[in-house]
Amino acid sequence: MKTKLLGCCLLVLLFSCKEDSTDKATVDREIKQYTIEQFMDNEAVGGGSFSADNSSLLITSNRSGINNVYTIPAQGGEMTAITASDSTSIIAESYFPNDNRMLWSADGNGDEIDHLFVRDLDGVVTDITPAKGAKASFYGWSKDEQYLYFGSNKRNPRYFDVYKMSIDDFSSEMIYQDDSGLNFSGMSTDENYFALRKSLNTNDSDLFLYDVKTEEMIKINSNQSKNSFQDFSNDNSKFYYTTDDGGEFSYLMSYDLASQEKEKVLEKSWDIMGSGFTSEGSYRVVYVNEDGKNAIEVVDAQTMKPIDLPDFKDKSITSVGFSNDEKWMRMYVGGSNVPSDLYTYNIETKEQYQLTDVLNDAIDVEDLVTAKVIRFKSFDGVEIPAIYYLPHQASSENKVPAMVMVHGGPGGQTRQGFNSLVQYMVNHGYAVLAVNNRGSSGYGKTFYQMDDLNHGEKDLQDCVEGKNWLASQTAIDGEKIGIIGGSYGGYMTMAALTYTPEEFDVGVNLFGVTNWIRTLKSIPPYWESQRKSLYLELGDPFSVDSVRLKRISPLFHTDKVTKPLIVLQGSQDPRVLQVESDEIVAGVRKNGVPVEYVLFEDEGHGFVKKENQIEAYSSILKFLDTYLKKENEPIDGPPKSTEMEGL
Numbered sequence: 169m170k171t172k173l174l175g176c177c178l179l180v181l182l183f184s185c186k187e188d189s190t191d192k193a194t195v196d197r198e199i200k201q202y203t204i205e206q207f208m209d210n211e212a213v214g215g216g217s218f219s220a221d222n223s224s225l226l227i228t229s230n231r232s233g234i235n236n237v238y239t240i241p242a243q244g245g246e247m248t249a250i251t252a253s254d255s256t257s258i259i260a261e262s263y264f265p266n267d268n269r270m271l272w273s274a275d276g277n278g279d280e281i282d283h284l285f286v287r288d289l290d291g292v293v294t295d296i297t298p299a300k301g302a303k304a305s306f307y308g309w310s311k312d313e314q315y316l317y318f319g320s321n322k323r324n325p326r327y328f329d330v331y332k333m334s335i336d337d338f339s340s341e342m343i344y345q346d347d348s349g350l351n352f353s354g355m356s357t358d359e360n361y362f363a364l365r366k367s368l369n370t371n372d373s374d375l376f377l378y379d380v381k382t383e384e385m386i387k388i389n390s391n392q393s394k395n396s397f398q399d400f401s402n403d404n405s406k407f408y409y410t411t412d413d414g415g416e417f418s419y420l421m422s423y424d425l426a427s428q429e430k431e432k433v434l435e436k437s438w439d440i441m442g443s444g445f446t447s448e449g450s451y452r453v454v455y456v457n458e459d460g461k462n463a464i465e466v467v468d469a470q471t472m473k474p475i476d477l478p479d480f481k482d483k484s485i486t487s488v489g490f491s492n493d494e495k496w497m498r499m500y501v502g503g504s505n506v507p508s509d510l511y512t513y514n515i516e517t518k519e520q521y522q523l524t525d526v527l528n529d530a531i532d533v534e535d536l537v538t539a540k541v542i543r544f545k546s547f548d549g550v551e552i553p554a555i556y557y558l559p560h561q562a563s564s565e566n567k568v569p570a571m572v573m574v575h576g577g578p579g580g581q582t583r584q585g586f587n588s589l590v591q592y593m594v595n596h597g598y599a600v601l602a603v604n605n606r607g608s609s610g611y612g613k614t615f616y617q618m619d620d621l622n623h624g625e626k627d628l629q630d631c632v633e634g635k636n637w638l639a640s641q642t643a644i645d646g647e648k649i650g651i652i653g654g655s656y657g658g659y660m661t662m663a664a665l666t667y668t669p670e671e672f673d674v675g676v677n678l679f680g681v682t683n684w685i686r687t688l689k690s691i692p693p694y695w696e697s698q699r700k701s702l703y704l705e706l707g708d709p710f711s712v713d714s715v716r717l718k719r720i721s722p723l724f725h726t727d728k729v730t731k732p733l734i735v736l737q738g739s740q741d742p743r744v745l746q747v748e749s750d751e752i753v754a755g756v757r758k759n760g761v762p763v764e765y766v767l768f769e770d771e772g773h774g775f776v777k778k779e780n781q782i783e784a785y786s787s788i789l790k791f792l793d794t795y796l797k798k799e800n801e802p803i804d805g806p807p808k809s810t811e812m813e814g815l
Contacts, residue, residue: 175661177545179745181660184525186644188453188465188613189300190227190440193506199535199560199561200532201533201596201731202530202531202535202592202595203262203685204592204785204786204789205782206528206530206531207528207587207588207591207592207595208488208526208527208778208782208785209530209786209797210507210526210528210531210588211229211230211231211306211507211524211526212230212235212507213228213500213508213509213524213526213645213805214227214228214260214631215227215228215260215261215360215511216489216498216500216510217260217261217262217263217388217489217564218242218263218264218489218490218491218492218496218498219242219268219498220237220263220265220266220267220268220492220704222242222263222491222493222495222496222794223241223242224239224240224241224242224810225238225240225242225262225498225510225512225523226238226239226260226262226270226751227233227240227247227260227263227510228258228260230410230776231247231248232249232252232780233254233256233257233777233778233779234254234256234257234687234776234777235253235257235258235259235776236249236250236251236253236337236755237249237250237251237258237259237260237270239271240252240523241384241514241523242496242521242523242546243512243521244521244522250270250287251272253274253711255277255777256274256275256363256579256772257274257275257278258272258273258274258275259272259274259699260272260681261273261284261306261308261790262306264335264591265309265313265492266313266389266429267288267289267425268289269286269287269288269335269455270286271284271285271286271287271306271316272284272285272287273285273304273305274724275772276421276740276767277529277688277695277770277771277772278448278738278740278741278742278770278771278772278773278774278776279739279740279742279772279773280495280592280692280742280743280773281301281302281303281396281610282303282305283295283302283304284295284296284297284304284306284318285295285592286338290506294338296333296338297318297322297713298318298592299320299322299764300588300666301325301733302320302321302322302325303320303321303327303328303694304318304322304715305318305319305320306318306319306473307330307352307355310357311357311358312336313814314333314334314335315332315333315334315335315591316328316333316335316341316354316366317331317332317333318331318333318340319331320691320739321351321694322778323342323345324346325345325693325694326349326619326673326694326696326697327346327347327349327694327696327697328340328346328351328694329344329345330342330344330346330352330362330485331341331343331347334490339774340642343359343377343562345360345399345700346697347747348366349366349367349483349670349696350364350365350366350376350697351364351365351366353369353375353396353397354397354399354400354553354741355400356404357400357402357404357405358404359378359380360380360381360402360404361377361378361379361380361404361407361425362377362378362380363375363376363377363397363407363409363479364377364378364385365395365396365397366634366697367698367700367701367721368392368701368704369615369620369695369700369701369704369705370579370620370701370702370704371380371394371579371613371616372392372393372394372395372424373388373394373395373396374387374388374389374394374395375388375395375397375406375409375411376764377478378390378502381659386428388407388409388423389411389413390413391413391414391415391531393411393412393413393425394410394613395409395410395411395413396409396411396418396657397409397701398420398442398444399443399798400408400443400518400641401445401449402445402448402449403449404423404425405424405426406422406423406424406425407423407425407762408420408421408422408423408433408443409421409423410439410440410442410736412439412613412628416435416612416613416614417436417438417439417440417613418440418441418755419432419433419434419435419436419440420432420434420435420440420443420454421432421433422495423427426666427689427756434606436456436458437458438456438457438459438463438610439456439457439610440454440455440456441456442455442459443455445469445647446490446494447490447492447493448492448493448494449469449810450468450469450494450735451466451467451468451469451475451490451494451683452468452469452472453465453466453488454466454467455579456570456673457581457610459541459584459610460541460552460553460555460581460582460583460604460610461484461584462484462485462489462583464485464486466488466497466620468793475515475720476521477513477767478499478511478513478516480501482503483502483503483506484501484502484503485497485499485500486500486501486502486585487500488500488506492580495514495515495516495559496512496513496514496515496516497512497513497515498510498512498513499511499512499513501537501631501745502536502557502585502810503584503586504538504557504584504585504587505533505535505536505537505538505539505591506527506533506586506588507526507586507587507588508524508585508586509522509523509524509526509529510522510523511523512604520683523804528743533742534728535560535593535595536595537557537558537559537560537591537594538582539555539556539557540555540557540558540691541553541554541555541556541557541584542554542555542556542601542637544633544637545633546550546606546629546633547629547632547633548592548626548731549579550606550615550630552603552604552605552606552630552633552634553604553608553611554582554601554602554603554604554634555582555604556582556599556600556601556602557584557590557591557594557597557599557600557601557602558594558599558643559595559598559599561597561599561645561749562599562643562644563642563643564643566643567642567643567644567645568597568598568599568644568645569597569598569599569644569645569648569649569796569797570591570598570599570600570601570638570639570644570648570649570650571598571599571600571601571649571650571652571676571792572601572603572631572635572650572652572672573590573600573601573602573603573651573652573653573657574603574605574631574653574656574657574661575602575604575608575653575654575656575657576704577607577655577656577657578607578623578627578656578705579607579608579616579705580608580609580656581595581604581608581609581610582602582603582604582608584741588781589629589785589788592785592789592790593788596789597797598792598796599638599644601634601637601638602640603630603631603633603634605619605630605634605660606618606619606626606627606630607619607620607622607623607625607627608791609799616738619703620704621706621707621716623659623706623720624659624660624663624667625720627660628660628663628664628667631651632661632662632664632671635649635671635672637650648796648797649672649673650672650673650674650675650676650792651664651665651672651674651675651676652675652676652678652679652788653676653677653678653680654678654679654743655678655679655681655743655773655774656678656680656681656776657678657680657681658677658678658679658681659680659681659722660677660680661675661676661677662680662682662722662729662752663682663722663732665722665728665729665731665733666722666725666726666729667722667725667728669728669730669731670728670730672731672732673731673732673795673796674732674733674734674791674792674795674796675731675732675734676733676734676736676791676792677702677733677734677735677752678735678736678737678738678769678784678789679736679737679741679743679748679749679773679774680744680748681723681737681748682721682722682723682748682749682751682752683721683723683748684706684707684709684717684718684720684721684723685709685717685718686745686747686748687744687748688703688706688708688709688721689709689746690745691743692743694813719802720754723748723751723752723755726752726755726756726758727755727758727759729756729759729761730757730759730761731761732761732791732794733753733761733762733763733764733797734760734763734764734765734766734787734788735749735750735752735753735763735764735765735766736765736766736767736768736775736784736787736788737766737768737776738767738770738771738772738773738775739767739769739770739806740769740770740771740772741769741771741772741773742772742773743773744769744773746767749765749767753765757781762795764787766783766784766787768780768783797814
């Protein structure tokens with residue numbers, strides 16, 4: 169199977185206990201402030217499948233205000249819109265391998281029930297996975313380019329089976345049935361071996377190879393560890409995987425299918441997040457998470473020597489992909505102060521082409537801020553990494569307010585990629601410290617497991633210590649520091665306002681969990697294979713753990729909240745239900761505390777429509793200006809169209 173190379177946009181190490189270069193970073197020129205409309209006029213582009221003749225790429229862009237599918241010439245030119253949705257986000261998957269048919273996916277306004285769609289050569293679009301209520305995922309193309317592979321939970325909502333579908337008549341057959349939560353991870357191109365993964369907890373997983381001919385199930389790992397399938401060699405003689413067995417970070421291993429011998433292939437000082445071969449096996453791509461920033465290596469598969477890649481100076485290559493004939497490569501290139509642009513690169517001629525220019529022409533990149541990685545000591549001496557954005561205009565003479573930002577997860581990681589909300593806040597005079605609290609991924613498995621069954625406690629104290637680090641900086645107004653986060657970060661916001669009510673001056677909760685018992689009981693059925701591991705990390709709501717889960721759930725302790733709060737929520741969210749936000753808003757309002765509630769009827773877990781992002785982010789800044797900077801008179805709340813009635 170031709171698997172899709174990893175393309176995730178997965179932040180310079182700077183040890184510091186006190187920022188002593190604040191004044192040096194202050195600029196003498198006037199920093200122009202930009203509106204949220206100007207920031208959201210930046211374009212977000214993703215994907216990049218080459219057409220069969222390498223003349224164009226199939227990509228996703230939000231230039232219309234929501235994700236739609238476009239084509240763009242491989243050597244530069246105008247984008248052509250293929251879809252024109254104004255409600256559902258549509259994501260480009262791939263050109264067909266032998267013609268210009270197109271494959272894309274779309275859900276229902278954020279409900280995460282994705283279907284796969286084919287656009288035929290005559291423009292007719294067909295849902296090829298129409299089963300109602302079933303979720304489908306594209307897995308790749310067959311070696312002979314006559315079939316596509318996809319996963320679907322149409323047979324059993326809890327598990328994903330693997331199907332093989334003809335690209336001629338779109339008939340399909342099941343080739344792997346999952347009845348035990350052994351998740352499909354990959355397959356050899358001859359279809360003789362399946363890679364299967366069993367989650368043990370949120371960090372550890374068992375990895376298996378299933379021999380189709382002998383029906384033998386081979387367990388790859390000998391010890392409990394984190395194990396992930398990466399790829400098969402082009403001749404199907406070897407199986408490649410990453411593991412952290414015996415170490416803190418994941419490294420690359422090979423498994424010989426004939427001899428069953430294992431060999432360490434590559435090890436770095438950080439996690440190897442992914443490794444895969446190009447279609448013909450000539451090149452290997454390796455992704456390394458270096459202190460929260462993508463480091464990408466493209467090497468000759470035979471010599472293991474890096475191939476020549478363009479030098480983008482102060483920007484980084486964040487992801488790559490290849491054409492089927494391996495003559496062309498597409499690259500995304502960006503930084504923390506500029507969104508990623510799409511480039512193509514001819515490996516033979518060394519010619520490169522910039523296909524997009526996504527930063528709004530009205531924005532001067534010099535007015536935006538480059539992130540720094542800092543570290544501070546937490547209450548127990550544990551060193552906590554964080555990403556720091558300091559406004560250009562900040563100095564000891566011009567102290568600025570600040571926000572502690574917390575990522576989702578709980579096992580996520582804040583990275584150095586461009587973030588419009590962060591840059592918008594920083595541009596308007598707010599420092600941002602994005603804390604990678606204990607339990608964050610990317611810093612070794614010991615650090616990752618430090619918050620197991622400690623959520624809302626030790627990880628919260630890391631955030632408080634982040635606030636204390638901010639307050640010690642000469643350019644920060646220590647009396648004006650708030651906290652912001654989405655999903656699990658939203659939970660941390662509410663935990664901070666509830667359990668440490670005097671530490672932060674305001675809170676911004678984006679679709680955050682507030683009732684762990686309900687959330688863990690109501691996880692989507694297709695998360696069944698992860699249910700046990702989630703319960704091991706967070707607690708089992710059907711056991712005595714429910715006592716602790718209630719104790720750390722802010723909903724049951726809203727009487728302790730004394731600081732202004734804004735809550736933002738999508739009503740279609742399948743992960744954090746709207747009722748979570750409804751109830752926390754109602755509970756805090758009983759205290760007479762200023763509370764604003766922004767609800768979007770057409771969004772899920774995160775806001776993807778530009779008009780909604782504009783409304784959300786402008787509401788956040790207005791809230792911060794009012795209650796943190798205290799520049800404005802108190803406001804009545806967000807626009808009536810998004811204000812919850814009766815709350």
